[in-house]
Amino acid sequence: MARYGKKAQESVEEAMHKFKKGELKSGGSGKKVTNPKQAVAIGLSEAREKGAKVPQPEKK
Numbered sequence: 001m002a003r004y005g006k007k008a009q010e011s012v013e014e015a016m017h018k019f020k021k022g023e024l025k026s027g028g029s030g031k032k033v034t035n036p037k038q039a040v041a042i043g044l045s046e047a048r049e050k051g052a053k054v055p056q057p058e059k060k
Contacts, residue, residue, distance in 0.1 A: 005053030008044060015043030 004012075018024040019039035026033055026042070033039050047054050 002053075003055065004044075005047075007050065007052035008047040008054045011047035011050065011052065012040055012043030015039050015046065 016039055024033040024039055044054050
């Protein structure tokens with residue numbers, strides 16, 4: 001069974017494009033994102049807000 005839905009994949013892809021162009025900013029501080037893992041996390045978070053099929057983040 002698929003872990004992520006198609007809409008989630010599109011959201012992550014869009015976030016990565018912004019990251020590679022240097023246009024992706026973090027939500028709280030508004031600083032430029034420099035880590036690709038952070039870009040993926042932002043894409044998944046945006047997908048969750050839109051209601052896409054994405055598992056909940058792991059609790060630490």
